[in-house]
Amino acid sequence: MVNQDLKFISKKMSYALRHNPDKYGIQLDEYGYTDLPTFIKALNRVHHFHPALTKAKIEEVMVNADKQRFEIKSNRICALYGHSIPGIIKHQPATPPAVLYHGTARRFIPSIEKLGLLPMQRQFVHLSTDLQTAYQVGSRHDAKPVILQIDAAAAHQAGIQFYVGNDQVWLCDELPARFFKILKKN
Ligand code: HQG
Numbered sequence: 628m629v630n631q632d633l634k635f636i637s638k639k640m641s642y643a644l645r646h647n648p649d650k651y652g653i654q655l656d657e658y659g660y661t662d663l664p665t666f667i668k669a670l671n672r673v674h675h676f677h678p679a680l681t682k683a684k685i686e687e688v689m690v691n692a693d694k695q696r697f698e699i700k701s702n703r704i705c706a707l708y709g710h711s712i713p714g715i716i717k718h719q720p721a722t723p724p725a726v727l728y729h730g731t732a733r734r735f736i737p738s739i740e741k742l743g744l745l746p747m748q749r750q751f752v753h754l755s756t757d758l759q760t761a762y763q764v765g766s767r768h769d770a771k772p773v774i775l776q777i778d779a780a781a782a783h784q785a786g787i788q789f790y791v792g793n794d795q796v797w798l799c800d801e802l803p804a805r806f807f808k809i810l811k812k813n
Contacts, residue, residue, distance in 0.1 A: 633687060633688045655712070661703060663703055695707060726779060729755065761775075
């Protein structure tokens with residue numbers, strides 16, 4: 628179980644880097660990165676962390692997390708996926724594994740079957756590399772999630788762009804229903 632203190636900091640980091648950089652007075656570049664010292668100052672200014680948040684604490688958050696949500700490069704930090712801010716954060720297009728999964732709620736299935744998988748509030752559709760991760764993602768929406776199996780090879784072949792989030796998370800543009808099937812309906 629992740630320490631509650633680390634989890635709280637992680638949630639604020641996600642909020643700032645994925646959803647509301649304006650609230651923190653920070654600017655993301657086209658790949659979603661922002662200057663790390665400025666980011667730390669902004670988080671301290673908004674949340675009054677005691678003791679004050681430091682780079683070491685942020686590294687502790689990242690090392691102890693259940694998922695790789697952030698990346699630090701050249702003293703800049705970004706969220707690797709999950710963005711909802713207007714515009715599109717650039718990700719390098721990549722060839723996905725042949726099969727990916729998506730865990731979702733039973734109540735979303737009629738709409739998903741009709742309209743396909745849509746990014747909804749986020750910039751991209753989020754897919755999982757393995758069943759267990761998909762189940763965890765779906766469990767956030769429904770105690771008995773539905774797992775979709777995605778024919779990522781066929782979708783990619785048909786011209787749909789895919790991007791790497793982290794080792795377990797792939798992103799893609801909207802995905803028509805012909806590229807997935809329901810694997811597990813509880
Ligand atoms: C559903 C977490 C109706 C979709 C996770 C999903 C992930 C539709 C929900 C990451 C639909 C959106 C993202 C349609 C899609 N009609 N519902 N046509 N198309 N949906 O939270 O994928 O812990 O925005 O199935 O682990 O659940 O925050 O996306 O259920 O990696 O790091 O609309 O967020 O990561 O929900 O999760 P979300 P998600 P963190």
